[in-house]
Amino acid sequence: MKDLPVKGEVTLQDVTEFLWHEADLLDRRDYDTWLALWAEGGFYVIPVDKESEDFANLLNIAYDNATMREMRVRRFQQGFSISSAPPADSVRTVSRFVIEEQDSDTVRVRAAQHVVEDKFGRQRTFAANVTWVLQVTDEGLMIRDKIVRLLNSDGMLTSISYLF
Amino acid sequence: MDGPVLADKWDALIEPGRVHGSLYYDTAIFKEEIEKIWFTTWVYIGHESEVPNNNDFVTKALGPMPVLMTRDRKGEVQLLLNRCPHRGNAVCVLEKGNKASFTCPYHSWTFSNDGALIGYAFPDGYQKAEKSELGLSKVTRVANYRGFIFGSMAAEGPTLEEHLGGAITALDRLCDNSPTGEVEITAGFLQHRTKANWKFILENECDGYHPAFVHSSIFSVADSGITDLYGADAVAVTRSFGNGHTEVDPRPEFRRRDKPLSWFNTKPERLPDYVQQMNEAYGPERAREIMIDGTPHIMIFPNLFIAEIQIFVIQPVSANESIQHVTALQFKGAPDMNRRLRQQTMGSVGPAGFLLADDTEMYERNQRGLEIRDPEYLYLKRGEHRERHDEDGYLIGHATDDLPSREIWKHYRSLMEDK
Numbered sequence: 001m002k003d004l005p006v007k008g009e010v011t012l013q014d015v016t017e018f019l020w021h022e023a024d025l026l027d028r029r030d031y032d033t034w035l036a037l038w039a040e041g042g043f044y045v046i047p048v049d050k051e052s053e054d055f056a057n058l059l060n061i062a063y064d065n066a067t068m069r070e071m072r073v074r075r076f077q078q079g080f081s082i083s084s085a086p087p088a089d090s091v092r093t094v095s096r097f098v099i100e101e102q103d104s105d106t107v108r109v110r111a112a113q114h115v116v117e118d119k120f121g122r123q124r125t126f127a128a129n130v131t132w133v134l135q136v137t138d139e140g141l142m143i144r145d146k147i148v149r150l151l152n153s154d155g156m157l158t159s160i161s162y163l164f
Numbered sequence: 165m166d167g168p169v170l171a172d173k174w175d176a177l178i179e180p181g182r183v184h185g186s187l188y189y190d191t192a193i194f195k196e197e198i199e200k201i202w203f204t205t206w207v208y209i210g211h212e213s214e215v216p217n218n219n220d221f222v223t224k225a226l227g228p229m230p231v232l233m234t235r236d237r238k239g240e241v242q243l244l245l246n247r248c249p250h251r252g253n254a255v256c257v258l259e260k261g262n263k264a265s266f267t268c269p270y271h272s273w274t275f276s277n278d279g280a281l282i283g284y285a286f287p288d289g290y291q292k293a294e295k296s297e298l299g300l301s302k303v304t305r306v307a308n309y310r311g312f313i314f315g316s317m318a319a320e321g322p323t324l325e326e327h328l329g330g331a332i333t334a335l336d337r338l339c340d341n342s343p344t345g346e347v348e349i350t351a352g353f354l355q356h357r358t359k360a361n362w363k364f365i366l367e368n369e370c371d372g373y374h375p376a377f378v379h380s381s382i383f384s385v386a387d388s389g390i391t392d393l394y395g396a397d398a399v400a401v402t403r404s405f406g407n408g409h410t411e412v413d414p415r416p417e418f419r420r421r422d423k424p425l426s427w428f429n430t431k432p433e434r435l436p437d438y439v440q441q442m443n444e445a446y447g448p449e450r451a452r453e454i455m456i457d458g459t460p461h462i463m464i465f466p467n468l469f470i471a472e473i474q475i476f477v478i479q480p481v482s483a484n485e486s487i488q489h490v491t492a493l494q495f496k497g498a499p500d501m502n503r504r505l506r507q508q509t510m511g512s513v514g515p516a517g518f519l520l521a522d523d524t525e526m527y528e529r530n531q532r533g534l535e536i537r538d539p540e541y542l543y544l545k546r547g548e549h550r551e552r553h554d555e556d557g558y559l560i561g562h563a564t565d566d567l568p569s570r571e572i573w574k575h576y577r578s579l580m581e582d583k
Contacts, residue, residue, distance in 0.1 A: 046516060048352050059352045059492060059506060062516045071385045071511075075518055081381035083521035154259070156357040156487050157514075159521040 007136045010107045015134065016097050018141040019111065023094045026163050029087060031073040034163070039135040042144035044069055046164065048153050061153065061160070076162070084161035088119035094130070106144065107134045113148070115164060127151040128164060178577045181545035181570065185534040188361040194483035201466055201579050202227030203317040206327045208468035208477060209233060209303070211349035212241055212311045213496075214260075219277060222260040225479050226315055227467075231303060232256055233313065236278040237264060243303035243315050244279045255300065266300075275300050310339050311347060312468070330558060331409035334460035338470060341459050342495035343441035349475070349491055351506050354514030356488040360527035362466075362480040365488065367572060368523060369463040369471070370402055370410040372563035373546065378526055382518040393417055393563060400563040403554065408465030408575030410568035413560075415457050427458025427472070430504070438501040459493070463568070465575060474509045484531055488524075490514060544569045 005014040025034045046061035055063055064072060079085045096112040108131065115126045133145040148164040150157070177184040187193060203226075210224040215235040223246070224233045232244040232255075246254050248268040255266040255275055265282060267274045272285040279300040284290070303315035307324035312335060314324050325332060339345050358365065368374065375394040393400045393414050400414040418427050424439070425432055432439045432455070442451040459472045469476040470493075477489040492509035494502045513520040547565025554560045561567035 048354060056503075057351075057506075059354055059514070060510055061354060061514050063507075063510050068511060072518070074385045075381045078381060078384055080384055081518075081522055082378055083525040154355070156355045158357050159524050160516040161521060 004138075004140050005136055008102065008104045010099070010102055010134075010136060010141070012097060012099060014141065015099060015107060015109045015132075018134065019094055019097070019109065019132065022143070023092050023113075027090050027092055029076070029162070031076065031163070035069060035073055037143050038066065038069065039137070039142040039144045040066065042133065042146075044163075045145070045147045046153070046160075047147065047149060050149065050154060061150075061157070062148075072163070081161070083159050086119070088117040088161055090115050090117045090162055092116075100131075102136075105136055107136060107141075108132070109134060113164065117162070124158060126160075126164070130164070174577055174581050178573050179541070181548060181566075182541040182543055183573055184541055185537075186540075188363060188531065189483050189534050191483045194361075194480070196580065198227055198480070200582065201576070202480065204321065205318075205466065205579060206307070206314045206316045206322075206324050207466065208464065209243055209313050209315045211347070212308060212313060213346075213348040213350060215241060217262065219262045219264045220260070221256065221258075221263060221277065223256070223258070226303060226317065227480055228482075231315065232266075232300075234277040236276070238278075240278070241306070241308065241313055242278050243306050243313070244275075244277075245301040245303070247301065248273055249281075249298045249300065250284075273298075310335055327407055328464070329407055329409065330405035330556065331407075331411075331462060331464050334411060334462040334464075334470065337457070337460050338493070340446075340454050343438065343445040343498055344496040345445075346496040348494040348496050350494050351492045351502075351509070354490045354517075356490065356513075356515050356520060356524060358486050358488060358524045358527050359484060360486060360524075360531040361483055362478055362486040363572075363576075364527045364530050365476075365478050365486055366463060366466065367569045368527065369469045369476070370412050370461070370568035371566075372398070372400065372402060372412050373565070374523075374526070378522050379519055381522065382512070385518075396564065398563040401554075401560045402563055402565055402567045404559045404567060404571035406558075406571075406575070408572050409462065410465075410571055411460060411462035412563055412568075414461065414563075418456050418458055422456060424452055424455035425458075426456070428504070428508075435500050435504065438495075438498050441498060463572075465572065473505050474513060476513075486527075488520070490520070544573070 022037060044064040045055050047055060048060055049058055052058055075081050076084050092113060092115040094111050094113045098110050100108040100110055110131045113128045113130045117124050129149045131147045132143060135142045135144045177187055207226050209231055210233045214222045215233060218235055218237055218239055221232055221234040224231045230246050232246045234242045236242050246256055248255050250273050251270055253268050253270040255268045265274050265276050274282045276282050279302055281295045281298045304319050305316040307314050339347055372394045399416040400412060403411050403413050460470055461472055463469045467478045474490055474492050479487040481487060490513045492505045512518055544566040547561045547567055551559055551561050551567060
C-alpha cells in the first residue's frame with residue numbers, strides 16, 4: 001500500500017501522481033470518478049479574463065460549483081447534448097508541475113496542459129496554464145479549486161464539449 | 165437588360181417559403197451582403213457603458229470591419245476606423261483601455277480620440293498636407309438609443325428609429341426591467357467561433373421549433389421551466405416587426421402564469437433587493453407587470469440578439485464562419501439580479517455553455533449539410549397557413565413556426581435587390 005501524502009510535506013511526486021490520475025480519468029471520460037475527486041466548496045473555473053481573479057464578478061467560460069459540475073457531467077452522459085454526442089476524443093499532457101505553496105491543509109500547484117481533441121475528422125488543440133488548490137485529507141489529495149487559464153481564453157473559441 | 169437579370173437571380177434564390185442553399189455558402193453573395201447589408205443598414209456596435217469614462221476605448225466591429233469605440237475628451241462616443249490615413253496601419257492594437265490619443269507605430273502620426281490628426285513626425289516634410297483632412301475616418305452615421313450604439317456606413321437612409329420601427333419597444337421593455345431604467349454591459353464577453361454562415365445564427369434566434377430537441381440536455385439536468393414555451397401547445401407567439409426584426413413573445417404564457425419573475429425561473433423571495441428597487445422605481449402595480457412580462461427575446465436585424473438575460477452580437481467573418489460575442493445583461497444598480505444574470509449566462513452560453521454549444525453544433529452541421537447538393541433549397545413553410553396580424557398590425561405566428569425566417573428573408577431580399 002502506497003503512503004498517503006503528509007500534511008504540510010506534500011511532494012512533487014504526490015501531486016504529479018494525483019494530477020496524472022485526474023488527467024487519465026478525464027481522457028477516458030470517467031466523469032463520475034472525477035467528480036468524487038472534489039472536496040467541498042470549490043470551483044472549476046475557465047476564466048475569460050487573463051489577469052483577474054475576481055471570477056464571481058466577471059463572465060467565465062465555466063464557473064462551476066459542485067451542483068454545476070454535476071449538471072455538466074450528467075449533460076455529457078445522458079447523450080442528449082448534441083454538441084457532445086458523439087463526444088470528442090481527447091489526449092492530454094500535463095507537465096511542468098510547480099508547487100507554489102502549501103500549508104497543513106492545502107497545496108497550490110500550477111502546471112502546463114496541452115489537450116488535443118479529435119472529432120468529425122478534425123483535430124483542435126488547447127494549451128492552458130492550470131492551477132489547482134488541492135486539499136490534503138486523511139484519504140489523500142482532493143481537488144478544492146481548479147482554474148484553467150486557456151492561452152486563448154479571451155480569443156474566439158470553438159465549442160468545448162468535454163472537461164479540461 | 166441588367167434589371168430583369170438581377171430580379172431573376174433573386175427570384176430564383178429566394179422563393180416564398182424556400183431559399184436556395186447557396187445563400188449560405190456562396191462567397192460572391194457574402195461579398196455582396198457586406199456591401200448591401202453590413203455597410204448600408206444600421207448595425208449594432210456596442211453599449212455606451214463599455215466606455216464609461218472620458219478617454220475610454222474598446223475595440224468593436226461593424227460586420228467584418230474592426231471599429232474603435234471611444235469616449236472622447238468631451239464625453240462624446242465616437243466610432244473610429246482603426247486605419248491610419250497615411251499607410252493603413254492600425255493606430256491601436258489593444259482591445260480596450262483609456263487613452264486620449266492614438267499614435268500609429270509606423271511613422272508616429274498621432275490622432276486624438278475624436279479622430280482628429282494632432283500631429284505627425286518631422287512635419288517640415290509636408291508642405292501643404294491638410295491636417296483637417298487626414299484624421300481617422302469614422303462610421304458615417306452613429307446613433308444611440310438608450311445606451312445602445314448603432315452605426316451605419318451609409319450617408320443617407322432611414323434613421324435608426326425608422327430602421328428599428330416596432331422593435332424599439334423591445335429595447336424599452338428591456339430597460340424597464342432595470343430599476344434605474346438603465347442597462348449596462350460590464351461583465352465581459354464570451355467569444356464563440358462558429359464554422360457557419362451568419363444567417364443560420366440569425367434565423368435560429370427566434371426559431372421556437374428547435375429548443376425542445378436541441379436543448380433537451382439542459383432541460384433534462386436543469387429545471388429551466390421553458391419547455392412550456394416551445395411545445396406544440398405553447399401560447400407564446402413569434403412576431404415580425406418588419407425590417408428583418410423578429411421576436412419570440414412569451415408574454416401570453418407568463419401572463420397566464422401570473423407570477424413575477426417566472427420569466428427568469430425564480431421567485432421574488434430569491435431577489436428581494438431587486439424586487440424592492442423595482443417597487444420603489446415604478447410603483448407596485450407597474451413593477452409587478454414588468455416582472456411578469458420579463459425581458460424580450462428579439463433578433464434585431466442584422467446582428468443584435470437580445471435573449472432575455474444576455475445579448476449576442478453576431479459578426480460575419482466569411483461565408484462559412486461567424487463569431488458570436490455574448491455577454492450577460494446587467495441592470496444598473498441591481499447587484500443581486502446581476503449576479504444571477506451572470507450565473508445563468510455562464511451556465512447557458514459561450515463555448516462551454518449548456519445551450520449554445522448545442523446550437524452552434526447545429527449551425528455547423530447545417531453548413532456542412534449544404535455541401536450535399538440536393539435538394540437545393542431549404543424549406544421554410546411551417547405555419548404559413550396560420551400567420552395572422554396582431555392588434556398593432558404586426559405579423560404573428562405560433563412559437564414554433566418559420567415566420568421569423570420568412571420575414572428575415574423578405575427584408576434581406578429587399579436590401580440585396582436595392583440598386
